[in-house]
Amino acid sequence: MNRPTSAVIIGGGIIGGSIALELAKQHIRVTLLDKGEFAKEASTAAAGMIGAQVEIHQPGPFYELCKASQRLYEQWTRELHELSGVSPQYINKGIVRVALNDEDEAELKSRLPWIDGKWITAAQAKSLEPGITGQVRGGVHFAQDHQIHPLHLARALRGALSRLGVSIREWTPALRLIVDNGRVTGVRTTDGDLYADEVVLAAGAWSPALLEPLPVHLPVFPVRGQCISVRMQAPAISATVFTKGCYIVPKLDGTLTIGATQEEAGFVKKPTVAVISELHAKACQLVPALSEAEFVATWTGLRPGTPDGLPYMGRLAEAPGLTIATGHFRNGILLAPVTGLLMQELVTGQTPSLDLAPYAPSRASGVSVN
Ligand SMILES: Cc1cc2nc3c(=O)[nH]c(=O)nc-3n(C[C@H](O)[C@H](O)[C@H](O)COP(=O)(O)OP(=O)(O)OC[C@H]3O[C@@H](n4cnc5c(N)ncnc54)[C@H](O)[C@@H]3O)c2cc1C
Structure with a gap:
């Protein structure tokens, strides 16, 4: 060639x-x-x-x-x-992945033999991120899982x-x-x-x-994801907090991205109130102070699924x-x-x-x- x-x-x-x-x-x-x-x-x-x-x-x-x-x-x-003069806002704070129930705890623990992360107790998770719920069962701190602002x-x-x-x-x-x-x-x-x-x-x-x-x-098919962006007077978390079905990603501008649903709804990109409110409820279960957050925006995107x-x-x-x-x-x-x-x-x-x-x-x- x-x-x-x-x-x-x-x-x-x-x-x-x-x-x-x-x-x-x-x-x-x-x-x-x-x-x-x-x-x-x-x-x-x-x-x-x-x-x-x-x-x-x-x-x-x-x-x-x-x-x-x-x-x-x-x-x-x-x-x-x-090359561009624009910072992609790389943040190296890691992700605290927590379990809130037996099933999720078992699934997460089953990954321990091969993942780059150790099990942390509920107390350790709370001391890393005091804003997370007292219902947490423990989790894993993935220190290498960083983030950017898309x-x-x-x-x-x-x-x-x-x-x-x-x-x-x-x-x-x-x-x-x-x-x-x-x-x-x-x-x-x-x-x-x-x-x-x-x-x-x-x-x-x-x-x-x-x-x-x-x-x-x-x-290849579209898999819709809906997200919410909120702002809080005092930051509720400093690193990304993630549980099954919901994550909260703090950005440098003080907003928090809450995501994301996974829906097969064709090429329809409209956000839906029911789904957004359910996602917000899940986020509040994980970080209770989010119930007082100021709403900033909501959006959807179509992941290319296979x-x-x-x-x-x-x-x-x-x-x-x-x-x-x-x-x-x-x-x-x-x-x-x-x-x-x-x-x-x-x-x-x-x-x-x-x-x-x-x-x-x-x-x-x-x-x-x-
Ligand atoms: C809510 C949500 C949260 C996500 N969070 C994460 C995350 O935290 N981390 C992560 O790694 N990934 C995440 N993803 C997944 C990630 O966004 C996608 O995997 C990625 O953006 C796919 O990139 P792409 O360039 O293939 O597709 P796209 O970004 O969709 O780009 C495809 C482009 O092709 C163009 N196009 C289509 N048809 C034509 C045509 N006929 N002619 C010319 N142009 C055309 C479109 O306009 C589009 O701009 C998330 C996705 C969603 C929806």
């Missing part, structure tokens, strides 16, 4: 943006398309946790992938800051891409892939046809429709010229640096530094390549 000199990336979220960054650093001419504004979908609806420990429920390659990305994160955000990360990434000469074309939907003699050679957009040596599909929950000219179906919960990253032998990076579900913020790096290695013809076999697009049960 010849080393590509140009690439078109479909999808200006954190995944498309992180790939654009790595390709531009390799002096590849990159055009990044988005149907709307840069990073205005799932990537800025996120809470911003870099939660390799808290999010993963079993050891294995995916846990290793998450930890690899977590290790890259601080340096990655520093690089974005240097809105600031998106601004920093955008600034860095512009600095590196990436052409960011907003409000330019990709309509379909251009396929010539079996090879993907470009993208038809509302603003004309664009040709490039490589096309990268990173359109999050919207990715499947763009594969239509190929005999391929990727079962049937097995793993992303699709790689190529299909039958669709040369195309690289797929989608389906990062609950962990796209965490996985952005490693995804950018691995996809750059793939596109430039190197052997990826981590095994991509578990994420092969061809594993999708719905994939049929004739």
